[in-house]
Amino acid sequence: MREYFKNIYEAVATILIGMGVTLRHLFVPSVTLQYPKEKIELPPRSRMQLYVNIDDCIGCRQCERACPVDCIEIDTIKADKDEDLGLTSNGKKKPFHVTRFDIDMSKCCFCNLCTFPCPTECIYMTPDFEYAQEDRSNLNFHFSNYTPEQVAELQKREAEKKAALAAAKANAGKKPTAN
Amino acid sequence: MTQWNNNFPDSRFELEVPDPLKTDEYVLNMGPQHPSTHGVLRVVLKTDGEIVESATPYIGYLHRTFEKHAEHMTWPQVVPYVDRMDYLASMNNALGYALAVEKLAGIEVNERAQYLRVIVAELNRIASHLVFFGTFGLDLGAFTPFLYGFREREMILDLFEEISGGRLLYNYIWIGGVAWDAPDGWLEKVIKFCDYFEPKIKEYNDLLTFNKIFIDRTAGIGVIPEDLAINYGLSGPTLRGSGVNFDLRKNDPYGIYDRFNFNVCVGDGTRGVVGDSWNRYWVRILEMVESTKIVRQAVEQIPDGDAKETVPKNVRVPAGEIYFRTETPRGELGYYIVSDGGKNPVRVKVRAPAFSNLSVLPAVAPGTMVADLVAILGSLDIVLGEIDR
Ligand code: SF4
Ligand code: SF4
Numbered sequence: 001m002r003e004y005f006k007n008i009y010e011a012v013a014t015i016l017i018g019m020g021v022t023l024r025h026l027f028v029p030s031v032t033l034q035y036p037k038e039k040i041e042l043p044p045r046s047r048m049q050l051y052v053n054i055d056d057c058i059g060c061r062q063c064e065r066a067c068p069v070d071c072i073e074i075d076t077i078k079a080d081k082d083e084d085l086g087l088t089s090n091g092k093k094k095p096f097h098v099t100r101f102d103i104d105m106s107k108c109c110f111c112n113l114c115t116f117p118c119p120t121e122c123i124y125m126t127p128d129f130e131y132a133q134e135d136r137s138n139l140n141f142h143f144s145n146y147t148p149e150q151v152a153e154l155q156k157r158e159a160e161k162k163a164a165l166a167a168a169k170a171n172a173g174k175k176p177t178a179n
Numbered sequence: 180m181t182q183w184n185n186n187f188p189d190s191r192f193e194l195e196v197p198d199p200l201k202t203d204e205y206v207l208n209m210g211p212q213h214p215s216t217h218g219v220l221r222v223v224l225k226t227d228g229e230i231v232e233s234a235t236p237y238i239g240y241l242h243r244t245f246e247k248h249a250e251h252m253t254w255p256q257v258v259p260y261v262d263r264m265d266y267l268a269s270m271n272n273a274l275g276y277a278l279a280v281e282k283l284a285g286i287e288v289n290e291r292a293q294y295l296r297v298i299v300a301e302l303n304r305i306a307s308h309l310v311f312f313g314t315f316g317l318d319l320g321a322f323t324p325f326l327y328g329f330r331e332r333e334m335i336l337d338l339f340e341e342i343s344g345g346r347l348l349y350n351y352i353w354i355g356g357v358a359w360d361a362p363d364g365w366l367e368k369v370i371k372f373c374d375y376f377e378p379k380i381k382e383y384n385d386l387l388t389f390n391k392i393f394i395d396r397t398a399g400i401g402v403i404p405e406d407l408a409i410n411y412g413l414s415g416p417t418l419r420g421s422g423v424n425f426d427l428r429k430n431d432p433y434g435i436y437d438r439f440n441f442n443v444c445v446g447d448g449t450r451g452v453v454g455d456s457w458n459r460y461w462v463r464i465l466e467m468v469e470s471t472k473i474v475r476q477a478v479e480q481i482p483d484g485d486a487k488e489t490v491p492k493n494v495r496v497p498a499g500e501i502y503f504r505t506e507t508p509r510g511e512l513g514y515y516i517v518s519d520g521g522k523n524p525v526r527v528k529v530r531a532p533a534f535s536n537l538s539v540l541p542a543v544a545p546g547t548m549v550a551d552l553v554a555i556l557g558s559l560d561i562v563l564g565e566i567d568r
Contacts, residue, residue, distance in 0.1 A: 011391040018386045022323060031330055045344035045359065068256040111259035111350045112358070125344060 042127035047110045049128050050103050052143040056088040056122035059096030063114035063123050071107035072114060075100035077154045088120045098144050099151045105131075106139040204232055209552075211240050216556065217314065218563025222540070224549065231552055234544035236537055241567040249527040254280055254494040255354055257527065262348040264529065265565040267310050270296075270303040270339075271507035272565075273352040276527075278433055279503035279514040280354045284496040291484040292356035293435050297477045298369060299339065299351060301470040305376070306335040307508035308463045308470075311560045315460060316387050318557040319396050324387045331379055334372055341365060355490040366478050373471045380468055388464060389450075397460060398451025401543045401555035405454065411542065412535040415510025416466060417559055420446040420459030427506035439476050441469045456558035463508075463560070496520065509533045509560060529568060533561040 033040060042048070059076040076096035079085050085094040115124050133139050146154075210221040219240035225232040245264060249257045261276045262269040274296055281288060313328030336346045342361055343351035351358050387393050403413070408421040418425060426443040428436040444465035446458030498520040504513040510532030517526040536559045544552055 007391070014389060014391045018323070018390055021382050021385050031333075043341040043344075043362075045342070045362070046340050046346075047344040066256070068252055068259055109259055110345065110348070111262075112344060113256065113259065113350065116358075 042129070044127065045125075046127045047112050047125040049126050049131055050105065050108065050114070050141070051124060051126045052101055052103070053122040053124075054098065054101060054143045054145055056090075056120045057098050057101065057143075058088060058092055058094050058120060059098045060119060062117040062119070066113045066117050068111065068113060069107050069109055071104040073100060073102045073104075074098065077158050088122070090120055092120055097146065097154055099146050099154060101143040102140055103143065104140045106136050207549075209549075214317075216563075217561055220537075220561070220563055220566075222552075222556070224544075224552070226549060229548050229550075231544050231547050231549060234541055234552060236540055238534075238537070238563070238566050241563045243568065245568040246527055246529065249524055251523060253522050254496060254524065257524065258353060259348065259350045261529075262350060263564060264531070264568055265307075265507060265509060265512075265533070265562045266347060267562055268303050268307040268508045269345075269347065269349050270299045270352060271307075271505065272512065273349070274300050274434070275503065275505035275507070275512045275514055277352050277354050278505060279501055279516050280494070280496060282503060283499055283501045283516060283518060284354075284494065286355045286491065287489060289356055289484055289486055289489045290482050291360070292486040292489065294477050294481040295342075295357050295361060295486055296352055297435060297439075298366075298474055298481075299342065299349075299357075301473045301477070302335050302338065302369070302372075304470045304508045305467050306332045308467050309335075311463055311508075312383060312387070312460075315557045315560075316393070318553050319393060321387055321390070321393065324383065327379075327382065327386065331376055334375070338365070338368060338372065341368075353490055354494050356488065357486050357490075360486040366481065369474060370478055373475055377468070377471055380464065383464065388461065394450050394457060396551075397457040397554055397558065398455055400451075400456045400551045401547065401558065402452060402454045403539060403543055407539065407542060408454070411539040413510065413539060414532050414535065415506065415508065416444075416462040417459055417510060417536045417539075419444060420462045420558075421454040422446050422458075427504060427511060431504070433503070433505055438480070439473045441472050444469060456554050459558040459560075496524075504530070507532060509562065509565070510536060529565075531565045531568065533559075533563075534566045537561050537566060 059074065061074050061076070064070075064072045064074050076098055079095055079097060085097070087093060110125075112125060115121075131139075204225045204227050207224040207226055208221060209224055210216040211219040213220075216222065221237040221240070223235045223237060225234075243263070245260050248260055252260065258273050258276060261272045265272050277296075280286075309328040309332040313325035313332075316322070316324035316328075339349060339351075340346050342365055343349040343358060345351070403417075403421050405421050405423055408418050408423060413421070414425070422445055424443055424445050427433065428441075429443050444462050446453045446462050448458060449461060451457040496518040498518055500515070500517040502513055502515045504511050506512075511530065512532055513530030515526070515528040515530070516524055519525050540556065540559070543555060547555065
């Protein structure tokens with residue numbers, strides 16, 4: 001009998017202690033944010049979205065190689081000898097036309113491994129997190145600023161160059177057999 | 180046609196009743212999607228009324244072939260994958276992997292980086308135990324502690340976001356060091372957090388730990404005796420809750436843990452009996468206090484220097500193999516790594532603490548109530564991401 005009442009007493013007393021804690025929290029400022037109305041400023045390192053400053057990219061593909069899930073896809077076409085693509089902001093020469101630079105953010109695991117090896121620091125994470133899409137294909141971000149026509153032209157030039165090179169090689173290869 | 184006969188009892192009802200009354204056992208699937216299974220775990224219960232006769236955990240719903248993936252990744256690329264095993268304590272997972280590879284490759288790590296690693300690992304231990312604190316209360320029907328636990332955890336995550344950029348999966352601890360040095364004022368913020376956090380423990384105790392109803396639900400439930408715990412290979416707070424004083428940070432110190440002064444918390448039977456759910460819970464509450472102690476000491480002792488100094492550009496690991504174990508919030512996390520001197524590991528086998536901890540469930544479940552099974556499962560603090568990998 002005594003045990004019974006002791007149990008009831010203890011249960012009520014400890015619940016009241018707990019409720020006291022809750023009650024005290026009525027008088028402290030709230031820690032939550034009303035999200036769409038209030039926004040928190042994220043620290044500069046936060047990894048929300050990848051961004052490529054394509055003007056600085058030299059097409060070295062180090063980021064592509066560092067990525068563990070292969071979500072970066074880069075196509076490059078070598079510049080001609082007399083073609084000058086300009087310099088990057090830290091003074092590196094750009095040897096490639098970067099005809100394709102796609103990052104599929106729906107595959108990305110936000111590990112940040114791609115941003116460290118970049119020699120020109122042109123690929124980096126930004127704290128912008130509001131880019132939800134209705135269609136998954138919209139998460140495939142295209143950073144290259146070449147138009148399809150330009151790309152086709154460059155590809156044609158590259159193919160011609162290759163063909164010429166192959167022809168030259170074939171000629172060079174023929175000679176010894178002819179002799 | 181049956182002719183209705185008003186003379187009762189009828190001979191047709193004179194069935195033979197076996198003595199004692201035999202009832203069929205009832206097979207019940209708990210999970211895979213069930214809030215108390217902390218992920219996707221299926222427990223097949225054979226129950227007799229409300230009493231569990233046997234419980235068999237079925238796992239594999241979260242299998243992501245981590246170990247196979249690791250064979251195709253370069254050494255640093257494995258780190259984001261180990262982060263995803265025990266997603267509540269990513270830092271601790273990465274720490275174990277980094278230490279293992281460093282030992283195999285003979286890489287000396289910069290002092291400052293080592294201290295930063297200890298700070299983030301211990302903060303992550305607190306964060307992980309806070310999730311446990313919240314969800315364990317939630318399992319037993321106490322919703323409020325969950326919000327309190329997550330409030331403090333949020334602060335730790337903010338600290339992590341500032342230093343590493345990630346909130347859950349950090350890729351912060353690298354082979355040979357850390358990804359970034361701490362930003363300005365970060366260490367002061369850590370100390371501020373410790374100051375804020377220590378009094379909160381009392382709040383948790385008032386709210387949940389010494390609540391009579393909570394004690395009644397957990398004390399004496401799911402008692403794992405010392406020998407059973409050792410036989411099943413339990414580790415971490417689950418083992419210490421059974422009164423075994425074993426903590427790898429003390430018993431087999433790795434990294435710089437031998438420089439810190441802290442206690443190993445063991446279940447002491449303050450309430451209930453040693454080895455029950457309440458004591459496993461209590462060990463984790465005590466451990467949070469010890470972790471703040473370690474964090475404080477680490478911040479005090481941290482030297483200046485370049486935390487990224489010893490991160491190699493290309494990780495070269497000579498041929499060989501290693502087994503390395505560290506203490507994560509869930510217990511002994513072991514990495515068995517084989518290298519053939521190439522760019523990728525040949526084999527990365529993980530000894531997941533939660534896997535062994537879960538294995539004890541069929542041994543303690545028989546004879547408990549279904550509702551108590553939830554308490555036992557909660558007190559084992561499993562993370563399915565780590566069990567299935
Ligand atoms: S963040 Fe990681 S997964 Fe995403 S693109 Fe960079 S390397 Fe690949
Ligand atoms: S590493 Fe940098 S420069 Fe090289 S391809 Fe990637 S973004 Fe361009």
